[in-house]
Amino acid sequence: MKTTINQVYKHVGEEVTIGAWLANKRSSGKIAFLQLRDGTGFIQGVVVKSDVEEEIFDLAKKQLTQESSLYVTGIIVEDTRSPLGYEIQVNHIELIHEAVDYPITPKNHGTEFLMDHRHLWLRSKKQHAIMKIRNEIIRATYEFYNQQGFVKVDPPILTGASAEGTTELFHTKYFDEDAYLSQSGQLYMEAAAMAFGKVFSFGPTFRAEKSKTRRHLIEFWMIEPEMAFMEHEESLELQEQYVSYIVQAVLKNCKMELQALERDISKLENIKAPFPRITYDDALSFLKEQGFDDVEWGDDFGAPHETAIAESFDKPVFITHYPTKLKAFYMQPDSDNPDVVLCADLIAPEGYGEIIGGSQRIDDLELMEQRYKEHGLTGPAYEWYLELRKYGSVPHSGFGLGLERTVAWIAGIEHVRETIPFPRLLNRLYP
Numbered sequence: 001m002k003t004t005i006n007q008v009y010k011h012v013g014e015e016v017t018i019g020a021w022l023a024n025k026r027s028s029g030k031i032a033f034l035q036l037r038d039g040t041g042f043i044q045g046v047v048v049k050s051d052v053e054e055e056i057f058d059l060a061k062k063q064l065t066q067e068s069s070l071y072v073t074g075i076i077v078e079d080t081r082s083p084l085g086y087e088i089q090v091n092h093i094e095l096i097h098e099a100v101d102y103p104i105t106p107k108n109h110g111t112e113f114l115m116d117h118r119h120l121w122l123r124s125k126k127q128h129a130i131m132k133i134r135n136e137i138i139r140a141t142y143e144f145y146n147q148q149g150f151v152k153v154d155p156p157i158l159t160g161a162s163a164e165g166t167t168e169l170f171h172t173k174y175f176d177e178d179a180y181l182s183q184s185g186q187l188y189m190e191a192a193a194m195a196f197g198k199v200f201s202f203g204p205t206f207r208a209e210k211s212k213t214r215r216h217l218i219e220f221w222m223i224e225p226e227m228a229f230m231e232h233e234e235s236l237e238l239q240e241q242y243v244s245y246i247v248q249a250v251l252k253n254c255k256m257e258l259q260a261l262e263r264d265i266s267k268l269e270n271i272k273a274p275f276p277r278i279t280y281d282d283a284l285s286f287l288k289e290q291g292f293d294d295v296e297w298g299d300d301f302g303a304p305h306e307t308a309i310a311e312s313f314d315k316p317v318f319i320t321h322y323p324t325k326l327k328a329f330y331m332q333p334d335s336d337n338p339d340v341v342l343c344a345d346l347i348a349p350e351g352y353g354e355i356i357g358g359s360q361r362i363d364d365l366e367l368m369e370q371r372y373k374e375h376g377l378t379g380p381a382y383e384w385y386l387e388l389r390k391y392g393s394v395p396h397s398g399f400g401l402g403l404e405r406t407v408a409w410i411a412g413i414e415h416v417r418e419t420i421p422f423p424r425l426l427n428r429l430y431p
Helices: 005-011 054-063 111-116 125-147 186-196 232-253 255-260 280-289 303-310 365-375 380-387 403-411
Strands: 015-028 031-037 042-048 069-078 086-097 171-174 177-181 198-206 219-228 277-279 317-320 337-341 343-348 353-361 396-402
Touching: 005 015, 005 042, 005 086, 015 042, 015 054, 015 086, 031 054, 042 054, 054 086, 125 198, 125 232, 125 255, 125 403, 186 198, 186 219, 186 380, 186 396, 219 232, 219 403, 232 255, 232 317, 232 343, 232 353, 232 396, 232 403, 277 280, 280 303, 280 317, 303 317, 303 343, 303 353, 343 403, 353 403, 365 380, 396 403
Parallel strands: 042 086, 277 317
Antiparallel strands: 015 031, 015 069, 031 042, 069 086, 171 177, 198 219, 219 396, 317 343, 343 353, 353 396
16 A cells, blocks of 8 residues: 555554655664655654565665665554654565765755755755745645635736835836846735735746745745724734734644644644734834934834844734834825824744835825825826725735745744745846
């Protein structure tokens, strides 16, 4: 009977066959221990010389090389010492393909070497665990928004203009027109929200920002919900419910992966709504008290500032009501203080920085026309967005969560380059 490693718990005491690759091996006298992986998980295969034909034991002990592919047949038994809880007592091996001189050996390798071999590095136990956590966050995201009555809508990747009026865009030619790779699907999601009420998108976004920090990628994935008839505070409540949901889903369904990464799960177990909120003004006062004299009112917060703020809390923290001039043209001013907008950045604990940015959107046509003039937004590329305020405008809010930063935080990974299968960095377009 064929099965997969993640299903062996159903076959204790039974003989099964697993298609696998040899991740590593060791031997001790008349026993060979094979570390096997099949994409669903890792399991140890035990080959005892007295229990198998001589050629099978020789194959296991001498011939099998790292990353060779094989069919392994044996009996599934429980093993409390294994993270999986089971091992396979091997009685037969069929070699499919012998890998020769696999470049990523159990010794230490430099980061650049590993990135050059990313197509192979993905096979390692740590990278496998990170990608499984990423997958669980994506699965839980769809589950959460489907349960909340959202409709999935896919915005275009090729756009005629910037979503935020910035110049950090990748330009291309669209036949005889100029086009850009999307830096956000938000404007299109606002249009979709006016049709479906509550919508979300999940797709790639691109920033031509020449940054080399551990928090930045050139190509990254965003989850962007947009909600009609929802105001700022309601949006914050949805955001904290969503983040709590995905963290608890990873804790429930990725125990082995978190263990493989040696993640301190006590810091994740506390991530439950509600989250603390502080205003930009309060954050600025706090930073001054902490000795950050380099930041003044109207300045944006950098990584050291965000980290200092986050360290004061054991949960993600919302920083709300940023100065209007710091934020995008479409954000709704605070009626009590038009110098700030109804927005929030959600800062993750442990120095991982901003994982969500969101706001209530301007719904008043006259004010949006004023913003267009202030930001020099002209032409048909922006006209359709203005029309959303002409025909049945309503209060609405939305936000975007950066998937890779969120994976890095939940998995406890220092650099976002390990949180996406094939990272695109300032100096890397390969593999």
